[in-house]
Amino acid sequence: MCIFCKIAAGEIPANIVYKNEHVTAFKDLNPQAPTHILVIPNQHLESVNDIVDDASALVAGECLRAAREIAQQAGLSSYRIVTNIGADAGQSVFHLHLHLLAGRKMSWPPG
Ligand code: AMP
Numbered sequence: 001m002c003i004f005c006k007i008a009a010g011e012i013p014a015n016i017v018y019k020n021e022h023v024t025a026f027k028d029l030n031p032q033a034p035t036h037i038l039v040i041p042n043q044h045l046e047s048v049n050d051i052v053d054d055a056s057a058l059v060a061g062e063c064l065r066a067a068r069e070i071a072q073q074a075g076l077s078s079y080r081i082v083t084n085i086g087a088d089a090g091q092s093v094f095h096l097h098l099h100l101l102a103g104r105k106m107s108w109p110p111g
Contacts, residue, residue: 002094002095004097005044005095007040015027018037022042022043022062023066025037025066025070033104033106037099038097039066039098040096044095045060047083064081067081067098076102078102081101082099083096083097083099
């Protein structure tokens with residue numbers, strides 16, 4: 001089981017801020033902004049590359065919906081959602097996750 005599967009299953013601790021049938025969200029251990037939350041599907045998808053059918057698309061959509069709800073509940077008017085796909089894009093954990101980042105001015109393009 002991968003590390004994010006273990007967090008979703010409650011087998012290792014995390015600072016969980018949101019959980020439902022499809023999705024778990026928790027604070028990033030190494031935050032890159034005042035708000036930095038990871039939103040993951042409870043089921044293992046490696047990355048966006050695994051969104052290949054209706055079931056995986058539903059779960060990915062639930063991740064986006066959860067991110068929006070978390071942002072709204074936190075009163076965030078601006079925020080960024082990032083997902084890295086593959087090592088060269090910066091992916092280090094191979095379980096699909098959305099980075100929800102907020103609380104500072106963001107630059108563009110990302111490095
Ligand atoms: P990425 O590099 O896009 O794959 O993002 C992985 C993120 O997971 C990084 O921002 C890490 O800081 C974060 N991370 C890794 N392990 C944990 C953990 N056990 N709890 C919380 N965040 C983690």
